[in-house]
Amino acid sequence: MTPVQYQELHRLPWFQATGWPGFWMSNPTDRYKYKSSYHRKGLTGEQTAGLYRVLTDSAYDHPAFVVSIAAHGGRVNAVSPTATAQPHRDSVLKLLWGTAWGNPSDDAKHFAYIRRAYSTVYASTGGVPVLNDVTDGCYINYPDADLTDRVRHNRSGTAWHDLYWKQNYPALQRAKTRWDQRNVFRHAQSVRPVGS
Numbered sequence: 001m002t003p004v005q006y007q008e009l010h011r012l013p014w015f016q017a018t019g020w021p022g023f024w025m026s027n028p029t030d031r032y033k034y035k036s037s038y039h040r041k042g043l044t045g046e047q048t049a050g051l052y053r054v055l056t057d058s059a060y061d062h063p064a065f066v067v068s069i070a071a072h073g074g075r076v077n078a079v080s081p082t083a084t085a086q087p088h089r090d091s092v093l094k095l096l097w098g099t100a101w102g103n104p105s106d107d108a109k110h111f112a113y114i115r116r117a118y119s120t121v122y123a124s125t126g127g128v129p130v131l132n133d134v135t136d137g138c139y140i141n142y143p144d145a146d147l148t149d150r151v152r153h154n155r156s157g158t159a160w161h162d163l164y165w166k167q168n169y170p171a172l173q174r175a176k177t178r179w180d181q182r183n184v185f186r187h188a189q190s191v192r193p194v195g196s
Contacts, residue, residue: 035097036142037129054117126156137163
């Protein structure tokens with residue numbers, strides 16, 4: 001008979017506890033960095049070669065780095081791009097880029113790698129999946145503050161909010177202005193009130 005093993009219980013803030021168990025079955029107090037991309041078509045030859053280079057890079061030997069490629073579309077794509085806040089209605093793939101680690105002293109290493117991996121795959125479009133015939137921006141539920149940095153990480157000329165909401169952003173701003181004029185409910189990449 002195998003003895004029962006007990007884990008030590010920890011009191012956690014609600015926000016951290018909701019992340020347990022995560023994609024990687026990691027500790028909810030771990031540190032994370034996520035990125036996303038939508039594709040209207042499969043990865044181009046250049047993107048595939050870039051992905052291969054970063055996934056086979058022996059300088060970054062970290063098992064908690066993943067690129068999850070999920071089929072996207074079907075009935076999702078039957079809805080008009082302007083019918084809801086979510087405009088990505090003709091994509092066939094959604095990619096989740098992620099890494100997790102425990103020690104804050106390792107932040108620089110993990111941030112640098114995921115940023116390099118992402119920008120390598122999207123090198124020809126300014127480091128991000130722009131709105132074109134192959135790629136279609138990003139998914140807001142995998143927020144990525146790097147998209148707001150137009151010097152180092154998003155050199156595409158496409159604003160971060162257009163990567164998330166495309167042509168729907170002005171309507172979302174009007175709703176935000178009407179219902180949250182003082183911008184009480186906000187985060188680094190939330191919809192800004194009109195004029196902000």
